[in-house]
Amino acid sequence: MGPEKKVIWITGASSGIGEALAYEFNKKGAHLILSSRRPEELERVKIACENPDESVRILPLDLADTQSLNAKTKEALSMFGSIDMLINNGGISQRAYAVNTSMETVRRIMEVNFFGTIALTNAVLPHMIEQNSGHIVVISSVMGKIGTRYRSAYAASKHALHGWFDCLRQEVYEHDIDVSLVCPGFVKTNVTVNALTGDGDKYNKMEKAQKSAMPADEFAKKLLPKLAKKKEEIYIGGSEILSVYVKRLSPRLLNMILKKVQVT
Template sequence: MDLPKKVVWITGASSGIGEALAYEFNKKGAKVILSARRIEELQRVKDNCENSEEMVKIIPLDLSESESFPDKVEEAKAQFGSIDMLINNGGMSQRAFAVNSTMESIRRLMEVNFFGTVGLTKELLPTFIEQKSGHIVVISSVMGKLGTRYRSAYAAAKHALHGWFDCLRQEVYEYDIDVTLVCPGFIQTHISENALTADGSKYNKVDDAMEKGMPPKEFVRKLLPKLAKKKMEVYIGGREILAIYVRRLSLRLLNKILRRVNVT
């Protein structure tokens, strides 16, 4: 990627993976648009970037408010005149048994993680088709390839993203638009603290696995070369990534292993 000439729009850019992506793209000379709900945190990330007034723009965005997407896309396009890459990183996780989860909490999670990601992508897609270029990146999860306890709606949303974007990849090939699905393992972010419990309230705890996971900076350093190669699917993490390959060999074996693993 010729990053000094690229414009990259990152959702969920106020912390974690999104924040680390912002710093790495900025360091490599790309123009960056930062989106998330918390304006003060977006400003903090922008202030930590180099040459931020010229190279970094902020667009507040709530992925549950799809009616705002047309205006947000037009605003994003106006910042630097074009967009080359959309990184769909915004979302939330879950810590609840399926039997206890309210339908309201399930719908909220699907609205943000699936419909929000798809809706924003669809709104930007005609621009990519018209310019006959573009790179759509979706930060999915290992949960997009398998399932564990406490993650039923979260895994469902991630599985749905894989299905939708795998189909989209086939449809936009002729326009030189690339689609990359990224499956992180355990990364040191606040995603578990902000995860939804059965009644939709916040979990407010840091998982042991997350605390011991890969630092976001390391994750992003490993990710960017794979984006440059326009990989269709990327797996980055620790030993938990092996579960994807075990599933291919034996679903029975994987389920036996997962029943013994602490997933919180």
Template sequence: MNFTNKTVWITGASSGIGRSLALELSKQNTKLILSSRNEIELNKVKRECENSQNAKILLLDLENHNTMSSKVEEALLLFGTIDVLFNNGGISQRSLVKDTSIDVDKYIMNINYLGTVALTKAILPHFINKNNGHFVITTSIVGKIGTPLRSSYAASKHALHGFFDSLRAEVYQNNIKVTLACPGFVQTNVSLNALTGNGTPQNKMDGATKNGLTSETFVKLLIKAVKNEKQEVYIGGFKEKLGVYTKRFFPKLLSTMIRKMAVT
């Protein structure tokens, strides 16, 4: 596929991967709908985009599931159609299971999983009616491998894989594509904003995140995968990608490796 003159909706567009996606796609003469809860940051991203007149802002809170149908109606009024939805919004976690409130589990699942599902279901009739569309979902390597301190986050990302694998099979005849993108460590604010066991932000940058891929590098690889209509892609360092294949072929070995990980 080609992004030229396509209409692309990006959630989580105010920072990190979403911001880099917007900036990179703006170079490809793409019409952009930029969404998150932060209007101030969204306006900054819009101003940074090339051909910023082709970027529109639509405030969106993934926790408000019942508003998704009306948000899709608003989005369709902006450019008349939507070709690709990047489900990129979400929040992470840094806490042991024994220290994590069930309210934190619910909150993360409500945003990462149910918020993404609600928006997907709301836009799905549009894709079916035009017999074309592409869902791109930012999950995580921990959507394939659960690791310490990320139980709720890993659960929400695993759930996305199950849902979108099922959806892909259901809408194949409607020419609707699904790409699950699994980042490893990427240099964003994800660890700063990650929730601790009581629901407060960690406010600390993980060392692995700080040393990860730049969001610009990640996005270029992601866009290439989407253009090639990849069903699932792992984008990260050698060790992160190796972990996925070790889990597949040597699961007991990976379990041993994960147990020895530093809990930090």
């Protein structure tokens, strides 16, 4: 079944990939609940959608405030009466060597990317189990499959998502709930601008790889048909995606290559 009138809850919908997914699902006639911390940015995305009053609601939340997510889920359920798809997209990246990254920064990245994501998923799951259907989507990263310099805590948070959601997939299969882990390569968004340095400040720079990367709307267009097929693991990006396959073939070869290449 297509996304028409399906209720889709997207986190990180105020920017980048989440915003692009909102527009793409809106065009297909879905009902949307848009979440992130900044209500004014969510409002901006809402009014850029077609039929916003009828088909889009905003629900500000902070993924790091895991205690609040049960109440937020109740609110989300009251908006259209159901949740058919949860897109766990909200997240933050890192630009610092491990040795220079404070434990506070590591915990902050884990809190948003991992604990926030699994807490929200656990809050939504009882409803999906009751309705015996649902699709949980997780925007991981190529960094959920491999590791490169400057991203130790970020890669750890994304790898952790693969462990957790691979287990969950087996547990919810009998309730007709699907789990899709999505691994983008470089996508042109503010992800590096918003990334944390070792002491937790904003990195505030857009790297070259990001500037010349795939636009977010193109990424969203490529993702929708793969989600419609309920694919379990999805890779979308440029040549950096090859690293996932090289690692499968030979982790040693990938590490040899990564030690030599310039990474920003």
